[in-house]
Amino acid sequence: MLLHTKIAELLSSTEVDRDVTVKGWVRTKRGNKNVAFIALNDGSIIHNIQIVAEVAKFPEELMKEITTGACLCVKGALVKSQGQGQSMEIQAKEIEVYGPADAETFPLQKKGHTMEFLREIAHLRPRTNTFGAVFRLRHHMAFAIHRFFNDKGFFYVHTPIITGSDAEGAGEMFHVTTMDLKNPPKNPDGSINYKEDFFEKETNLTVSGQLEGELAAMALGLIYTFGPTFRAENSNTPRHLAEFWMIEPEMAFYDINDNMDLAEEMLKYLIQYALDHAMSDLEFLNNMYDKELIARMKSVIEKPFTRLTYTEAIDVLKQQNAKFEFKVEWGTDLQKEHENYLVEHFNGPVILTGYPKNIKAFYMKQDDDGKTVRAMDVLFPWIGEIIGGSQREDNLEKLTTRMREMHIPEKEMSWYLDTRKFGSCPHAGFGLGFERLMLFVTGMTNIRDVMPFPRTPGNAEF
């Protein structure tokens, strides 16, 4: 075992004048012919520790190998710094270069790079301050999600990634097959014979775990899923990925109001968790990218989210119709400009409910007026729609009628309908786009920069 101390621990240590071993990657080196200053980072924290090396004590060849990007093991004394920029530093006694990084070809520099360039070197960008901060935050948010639900008595359910259902209705799907695409087995009528395929039927990558999540909720009570989802939409925006992670809680005996309460509580919990556990990363992102980041996060936690119905929102928006490119009218879906207006108008998150049934999914519970459904969308500052959810239709007859109206094949969904057939109950749930949450807590503006290896149309590198 190669024992060493994490830089995060050293920087918060009060115990100086002791020998330590650190391992990490060189961010910068500067100095003169007598002394070299090496900023070393090991990923445990955004800050570097300064290594001070008296040039005469080390072979010239070794010093030459210490360049930006190289990986070092340093043994030395942790001491109070003589310089101004840091409280502590390490006086190097031994330096071993684990892996040099050729200075002429290593693409990362001391100075800033554009996000676009770093996307092209996604395999190296975790070594930057920015992506170190983003990916540490990503871990904290994932962990906080599990902690939040676990503490509330939710069970984590694993829904399938390969699905035999093509009626989830959330978007275009990626096909999963082992057939020879150049020469697939055919039926007599010329169509593809999926009986010959691996699963002996047509299969896809999931677009949502919701329907399977409902099955679990109607046995375990409170459940959540947290896993990858896939959409083969040709979406080219800073808010969409072809592969993204989604959190989908599903709760038996919750109505739409309970659903909203949970969504609001969860979002506030997660944001508070980031403030409590990742402040040094947030401070960096706040200073470098978005001066409002921390203030915006705090403002969202402080006050209740504004809740209003779709119909009420239309009334608010109609008064502003003159300034909208798309005029609002009851029955049409809200455009981005309308969502943005509402978030600005109410100066914080907005939860909209009671949408017209014709613009929402088949499984949403119909209101008694016959026109609206108990859907909810949570609109957030900075990013727009972060959550979509609903109370589910629990009446078998209403559900099947709606499915017929929307041309959803009943036969294939019989397993789903069985929940309404046998021991149906009021229940509700929602989907939180993990990367959208990440945009909010990092201040990043492009979703490709909060996913380690983003998949978008025309791009599946690494």
Added chain:
RNA sequence: UCCUCCUUAGCUCAGUUGGUUAGAGCACAUGACUGUUAAUCAUGGGGUCCCUGGUUCGAGCCCAGGAGGGGGAGCCA
């Protein structure tokens, strides 16, 4: 998928009305400097001007097509 902008050194960008040998800052290399903080100073090397075709005596610059990327919109989370 639609609209729009961009593509010149490793990176970020200038590049005049179409005119001789395409520039800067940073990075990198070498040197100077007794503790630096995106160190500083000096010197140096470094180019498929995105690709293909066209117009022209002459194209980084004009035209057509294509590729890649950004922003906006739609689809949504």
